[in-house]
Structures are given as structure tokens and as C-alpha cells.
Amino acid sequence: MPSRVAVGVAAAGIVGAAVRWGVAAQADDTWALLIVNVVGCGIVGWATARRERVWTRRLTQSSIPSAGRVDGGPSPWLTAGFCGALTSMSALALQLARYLDDGRFASAGAWLGVTVAACTAAFVGCRIAVIARWRRS
Template sequence: MSLRVAATVAAAGIVGAAARSGVATQVDDDWALLIVNVVGCGIVGWATARHAQARHRRAVRPGIGSAGRSGAGPSPGLTAGFCGALTSMSALALQLARYLDDGRIAMAGAWLGLTAVACTAAFVMSRLAVVLAYGRQP
């Protein structure tokens, strides 16, 4: 990883962490975690769909603009940096452990299920939104 990419990821991570902290100050910790995880999954869905479309356009219309990031994934600053700092599976694991330690097994299962469904839905819907807004790729 180049120094430029590393710096971009670090700077985006600072912004993602600040956004997460901002959400956490506004709502209960459990709900804040769900919100940031869902938003992060939606952003990753959008970014990966846009990258796939850009990669397809370069393959169909090669030219001067086709060089460069064609083999790379979506922006590491947005995905690994911002979304990596915004979201947290480890915090979810701690939340579930707290519920289990308190004997609240049903609550742990409910939060796990809600998180999995909501995050998956956000990812899929954001990818679908890209397809609907920018056209389907073959």
C-alpha cells in the first residue's frame, strides 16, 4: 500500500470514527451501533456496485481512461477507512456477550438477527439503487 493510500485511509478513518461518535452521542449505544453498521453496509454496497460498473465501462470502452485502478477494488479510503471506523463487529460481539452474560439470550438473538437482516438489506438495496439509477451492467 502506498503512503498516499495509507494516509487517505487514515484520514477517512478519523472522519468515520467522528461520525460514529456523533451518532453515539445522539442515541442509545445499542441503537447507535445498529445505525452505524447499517449505514456502513449501505455505503459499501453502493461503493462496490459503482466500482463494478466503472470496471465494466473500462472493459467495454478501453482507452486512455482505462489504465490505472481497473484491477483495484472500490476506494480504500471510503470502504476500509471511513466504513471501517464507522462500523464495528467487535462492538456487536461485546453487545451480544453482555446480553448473554445477563441471561438475556432472546435479546442477544434478536439483536443479532436484526443486525444481520438490516445490514444485508442496506447492502443489497444500495447496490440495487445503483443499478436502477445508473443502468444494469451485463
């Protein structure tokens, strides 16, 4: 990884962590974690769909097959840096462990289900929105 990419990922990670801290300061930890995870998944869905659009456009506009090649993924500063610091699977695991340790099995299952469903919906919904807009234009 080039050093400028690494610096960009680190800088975006700092911003993502600051946003996460800001959300946690304004909301209950449980809700803050859900909010940042859903937002992060939505951003990753948007970024991956946008990257596919760029990749597809370059391939269709090029008469040379290799000229349409790109790095194959969304911007690492946005996905790995910002969203990596914004979201937290480890915090979700700790939250679920606390529920399980307290014997709150239904709460653990409910939060896991809500988190998976909401994050999946955000990811897929943002991808669909980008692709639908792309097809209209």
C-alpha cells in the same frame, strides 16, 4: 500500499470514528451501533456497485483487453478507512456477550438477527439502486 493511500485511509478513519462518536452521543449505544453498522453496509454496497460500473464501462469502451483493468475494488479510503472506523463488529460482539452474560438469550438472538438482516438489506438495496440507475442511463 502507497503512502498517500495509507494517509487517505487514516484520515477517512478519523472522520468515520468522529461520525460514529457523534451518532453515539445522540442515541442509545445499542441503537447507535445498529445505525452506524447499517449505514456503513449501505455505503459499502454503493461503493462496490459504483466500482463495478466503472470497471465494466472501461472494459466495454476499450478495444485492448488489458486497458480496462482497474485495482479491482472500491476506494480503500471510503471502505476500509471511513466505513471501517464507522462500523463495528467487535462492539456488536460485546453487546451480544453482555446480553448472554445477563441471561438475555432472546435479546441477543433478536439483535443479531436484526443487525444481520438490516445490514444485508442496506448493502443489497444500495447495490440494486446503483445498478438500476446505471441500467436506465
